Amino acid sequence: MRRQAGAKELLDGPLDPRTLAANLRDLARINRWLGGAGLSWRAIRPLLRERSPGQHLRVLDIGTGAADIPRALRRQTVDRDPTLEIVATDVRPETVSLALRTARRAPTFDVRLAPADRIDERDGSFDVVHASLVLHHLEPPEAIELLREMARVAARAVIVNDLDRAWRWWAGAWLLTRVATANRYTRHDAPLSVRRAYRPQEVLELADAAGLRLAAAYSALPGYRYACVFVPLPRG
Numbered sequence: 659m660r661r662q663a664g665a666k667e668l669l670d671g672p673l674d675p676r677t678l679a680a681n682l683r684d685l686a687r688i689n690r691w692l693g694g695a696g697l698s699w700r701a702i703r704p705l706l707r708e709r710s711p712g713q714h715l716r717v718l719d720i721g722t723g724a725a726d727i728p729r730a731l732r733r734q735t736v737d738r739d740p741t742l743e744i745v746a747t748d749v750r751p752e753t754v755s756l757a758l759r760t761a762r763r764a765p766t767f768d769v770r771l772a773p774a775d776r777i778d779e780r781d782g783s784f785d786v787v788h789a790s791l792v793l794h795h796l797e798p799p800e801a802i803e804l805l806r807e808m809a810r811v812a813a814r815a816v817i818v819n820d821l822d823r824a825w826r827w828w829a830g831a832w833l834l835t836r837v838a839t840a841n842r843y844t845r846h847d848a849p850l851s852v853r854r855a856y857r858p859q860e861v862l863e864l865a866d867a868a869g870l871r872l873a874a875a876y877s878a879l880p881g882y883r884y885a886c887v888f889v890p891l892p893r894g
Contacts, residue, residue, distance in 0.1 A: 659825050661860075662853040663797060668843045670795065675752055679724075681843035682756055685791070686726035688834075688848075693878040694819065695730035697885040698790060700876045701817045702731060705786060705887075706742065714741040718784040718811060720777065721792035722746035725757035727819075728767050736765040745784070747772035777807045787812040790819040794855040798864060801856070805868035809890055816870055819885040821855035827882040828852040858884050866891070 669681070689695045706715055719728050728744045735742040744767040748754050757769045772778055777787070787808040793801050808816045821827065831848040839845065856864065861884075862872055870888035877884050 659823055659828065659853065661823060661856070662850070665850055665854055667795070667847040667850055667854075669847055673750065673752055677841065677843055678752060679756055680839075680841045681847075682724035682726075682753070684835075684839050684841055684844040686724055687838075689726055689790075690730070692880075692882070694790065694883055695727050697876050697878055697883060698727050698788060698817065698819050699731060699734050701819070701874065701885040701887050702742075702786065702788070703734075704874070705815060706735070709741070712741065714743050715786065716743045716784045717745070717786045717788055718777070718779060719744060719746045719788045719790070720748075720772065720808070721789055721795075722748050722757050722769070723753060723791075725760040725767075725769060727788075727790050729760050729763070729765075732765040732767055744768070745770060747777075749774040777811050779811045781810050782813040784811055785814045786817060787815075788817040788819070791821065791851070793818055793820050793861065793864075794851055801864050802867045805865055805870060805888075809868060809870055809888070814889070815873065816865075816888040817885060818861060818865075818888070819883070820861070821852055821883050822881065823852055823855040823857050830880075830882060852882075858886070861886055 709715055725746045728746045746757055747770045749772050754771045761767050761769045828849050831852050835845045835848045865888050869891050871891050873889045874887040
């Protein structure tokens with residue numbers, strides 16, 4: 659399947675608040691049912707294990723949507739390991755408003771409105787910078803620039819959790835959204851997201867151009883989605 663470059667999802671344009679809220683609830687269910695949130699946890703868990711005793715792991719989640727993945731990560735650690743700190747950001751005020759509702763329910767975490775043109779954080783100010791279902795919205799030059807910004811802010815690792823592009827996953831997204839929801843954003847955007855997505859090898863090439871190398875990779879079951887953990891390439 660050739661990548662559908664230049665296409666726009668409904669989430670990329672003007673947003674109706676009620677339709678957006680229902681769409682983000684759909685995405686949260688999909689992340690929970692089909693392993694999207696679990697992929698992020700599998701990618702972050704080894705980094706938690708590598709810390710010194712009592713050392714906090716600070717995670718910046720960009721393009722957080724309704725912040726269901728930060729909430730899932732905090733719920734994994736709140737009782738056993740309270741040293742996971744998460745800041746969730748998004749560039750759309752209406753989305754941040756919904757994320758704030760999620761973040762107010764225990765276990766809590768921070769939510770911020772971010773500028774659209776950069777990651778407004780200091781170099782190396784977070785251990786991990788994480789993005790779920792963000793990269794496929796961007797064309798290659800924009801994706802490389804985002805990965806560079808993520809690498810600049812991340813002291814330890816960059817995690818990309820996104821969709822794989824294949825006809826079987828497109829068919830699955832189309833069928834699932836016809837059965838499980840009537841939301842027009844979800845029905846339109848989910849199959850299109852698969853067509854806009856990058857194959858794993860393509861993400862490795864984008865990351866290499868951004869000065870990152872692959873440290874670990876994880877796949878959902880079924881394999882419609884992957885999570886890649888990147889670290890900076892040696893400077894030379």
